[in-house]
Amino acid sequence: MNHRRLLLSAALPTLLALGIAAPASAETLNVVASFTVLADVVAHVGGDHVKVSSLVGPNGDPHEFEPSPADAKKLKAAKVTFVSGEGLEGWMDRLISASGYKGAPVVVSDGINTRSMVEDGKTVTDPHVWNSPVNVKVWVANIEKALTAADPADAADFKANAEAYTKTLTDLDAYAHGKFDKVSEDRRKILTSHDAFGYFGREYNVTFLSPLGFSTESEASAANVAKLIEQIKTEHVKAYFFENSNDPRLVKQVAKATGAEPGGELYVESLSKANGPAPTYEKMFRYNVDLLAAAMAKSS
Known part of the structure; x- marks a missing residue:
């Protein structure tokens, strides 16, 4: 009151x-x-x-x-x-x-x-x-x-x-810049389920690759998946993530073909339940930053 x-x-x-x-x-x-x-x-x-x-x-x-x-x-x-x-x-x-x-x-x-x-x-x-x-x-x-x-x-x-x-x-x-600015640009490359991190990538100079476009309702063609696999190999992307609100099967398939290692589950379009790791926007953003930074550090 x-x-x-x-x-x-x-x-x-x-x-x-x-x-x-x-x-x-x-x-x-x-x-x-x-x-x-x-x-x-x-x-x-x-x-x-x-x-x-x-x-x-x-x-x-x-x-x-x-x-x-x-x-x-x-x-x-x-x-x-x-x-x-x-x-x-x-x-x-x-x-x-x-x-x-x-x-x-x-x-x-x-x-x-x-x-x-x-x-x-x-x-x-x-x-x-x-x-x-x-x-x-x-x-x-x-x-x-x-x-x-x-x-x-x-x-x-x-x-x-x-x-x-x-x-x-x-x-x-500031927290995100503190985590990513010190990472060399060639290590700031991540595989995710769909293209949901574009603004994050633009802000912190992180490259996100994904088999799907902006919407989870879109479908990835076999040709596009093959092209993505080749790009991941060429750019030496080391880590992949799936998302709490999306089907992880396609990104796992791409990761298996490229040798990318699992980095965990990101919260992209939805918060977790109250007892989860991302029940608020602030906690969600920090959680994602920490998970991504840890994957980059591991690949360095």
Whole structure:
């Protein structure tokens, strides 16, 4: 409970005795986020003024998510809904139609310098912006703005929370640079399941190779897999990782053909359950950095 609400509770008996109606306290906002990483960041900015629900659960894949009637009910009851955008939540429009939700989701990735690639002859935007904490600062600013619009009475708290969490993101960025900047560039090469670490790689000059594109819904052709295997051998990639929310079979097949050694499980698009190693965005990012840095050190 915040200080303002404590004062109101203490004054309530006196106000009632004098026949004065107590001022209405700001309601807790019922907020929905599309997936767990975003839900955690929204919760940090909103603090005790929000109740946040994530549509995609822990260890879930936001690309292949299939909403349920319960999700539609959850969305319809939301005061504010947040999505990352950039093509990540391809199922959201269908869910909005099915639920009768009247609002427009807040796209928190607006303003981020995105990257793209050509897949099947089409230029596709990489939606995995959160794997750089520098990008998440843009999220935070957009979340603060949306929550303030929905609940102006608590604007000062949202601002303070946003500033504190932005400092956390600055520390995470520095932590990653401290781990990777000292590693020679030829050792900063990693094999993963799909191309979800592009922004991480851009920020910390790490090369990620993967058999799949930006979405886990894409399929890798035999020719592309063969080309990737040859590239891994040529570039002497030593470590491979699978992801908590994706099928590991294809990356294991590529690793077996190249001799790459397993480095562990990365948390890329989803947080772990509360008792896992990545229950918050901050812990997820540090966990991934530590795992990747350890693999690079082992290959040096």
